[in-house]
Amino acid sequence: MTEKQYEIYYHDIDYNRKALITSLVNFLGDVATYQSEELGVGIDYLMKNEVAWVLYKWDIDIKEFPTYGDKITVKTSAFSLKKFYAFREHEICNDKGQVIGTAKSIWFLINFKKRRPVKILKRFYEVYEIDENCKEELHIDDINELSRVDHEQSFTIRYSDIDTNKHVNNAKYISWAIEAVPLDVILKYRLERVKVTYQKETTYGHSINSKVQVEDKDDSMYCIHRIFDEEGKELTLLETFWKKQ
Template sequence: MPKKRFSKKYEVHYYEINSMQEATLLSLLNYLEDCAISHSASAGYGVNELMAADSGWVLNRWSIKIDRLPKLGETINVETWASSFERFYGYREFLVTDGSDKIILKASSVWIYFNIKKRRPMRIPAEMGDAYGIDEERALEQPFTDLDFDFEPDILEEFSVKRSDIDTNNHVNNKKYIDWIMETIPQEIYDNFKAASLQIIYKKEASLGSVIKSGCIIDREHNESPRLFHKIWDKNTGVELASAETIWNKI
C-alpha cells in the first residue's frame, strides 16, 4: 500500500519574509507547491515523468485559512495528500504545523490533469490514484464558493507577463496571480492587517507577452476584518483570468 500522506520541512529564510519578519503569502504558496511536487515525485509522477507523457497539473483553485504566519528562522512542516481523483480533477489537501505541532495553516486545492500539447484536460489514469493512495479527509470542511460577483475596481494595476513568470506548462505560474493580487491591496490594510484567508479560482491561462489588469474592491461593511474581492483579466481581450477573495485580521 502506498503511503497516503507526504510531509516536508521548510525553514523561513530572509528572502521569503515581509517587513514584519513573517513569511509572505507567496512564500507559503511556494512551500505548498513544492511539497505537492515532491509528493508527486515520490509517487513516480514527478515533473520529468509528466512531461514525458505530455501531461501536467494545472491549478484550478485554492482555499486557504491562515491562523498565523511563520517567522524568520522558524522551521515548519508541510503535510499534503490526495483526497480524491474525479475524471480529470485532482483534490489535494495541506496542513502546515509549527515546531510545537500546532496547525497554523489549512488548505484545500483542486488541480486539473492537463495535456500540455493539446492544451486541454485529460482523464487521470487509474494507476495514478493507486500510486498516490487516497485519503478522503479534507483539510477544510467548508465547500468552495463560486466567487461570482459584480466588479468595478476601487484599485487597478497593470502588469506585463515576463519570461520569468512562465512555468513548465508554458503558461503563467499560478503563484504569479497572487503577486498581482497583493499589489492591489490598499497600503493601510497591508500595514495594519494580516491575511487570514484566501480563495481563488483560475479560469483562463495567461501567456508570455500578455498585458494583465488586476483590480480590487473593498467590502466596506467589514472594517474589523476587511473582505476584499479581486479579479484579474487580459487587457487586450477582456477575458477574465481569475477571481479571488481575501479576508484580513487586525494585527
C-alpha cells in the same frame, strides 16, 4: 501523507518579518510536486505521457504566519480523484507540531499538447491508493462578483513569472491581486484567508490588469479581486479575508 520541512528565509518575508502568502503557496505547491516525485509520477512521468496538472482552485486559511528563521513542516495528501479532477488537502505546522495553516486545492489533468482535459490515468489511482470508483470531492465555494472597482494595477509578465509549463506560476496571480490593494490599507490588516479560482492561462510578454473591491468593516476587511488579460478576459478570480492588526 507526505511532508517536507522548510526554513523561512529573508526573501520569504514581508516588512513585518512574517512569511509572505506567496511564499507559503509556493511551499504548498512544492510539497505536492515532491510527493508526486516520490511516488514516481513526477515531472518526467508527466512529460513522457504528455500530461500536466493544472491548478483550478485554492482555499487557504492561515492562523499564524511563520516569521524569519522559523522552520515549518508542510504536509499534503491526495483526498480523491474523480474524472479529470484531483483534490488535495494541505497542512502547515510550526516546529512544535501545531497546525498554523490549512488548505484545500483542486487540480485537473490536461494533455499539454492539445491543451485539453484528459481522464486521470489509472497509474495515479494506484500510486495514491484511491479507488477508481471514488466519488468523493472537496468543495470550494464560488467567488463573488465584483460590484465596483475601488483600485487597480497593471503589470507586464516577466520571464521570472513563468513555470515549467511555460505559463505563469499560480502564486503570481495572488501577488498581483494583493498589489492592487493600497499599501496603507494592507498595513492595518493581517491576511487570514485566500480563495482563488484560475480561469485562463497567460504567458510571458502579455499584460494583465488587477482590479479589487475593498469592503472595510472596522475590525476586518474583505476584498474581491479580478485579474484580466489585455483583451479584457478574466484570468483569475480571488477573495481575500483580513483581520485588523
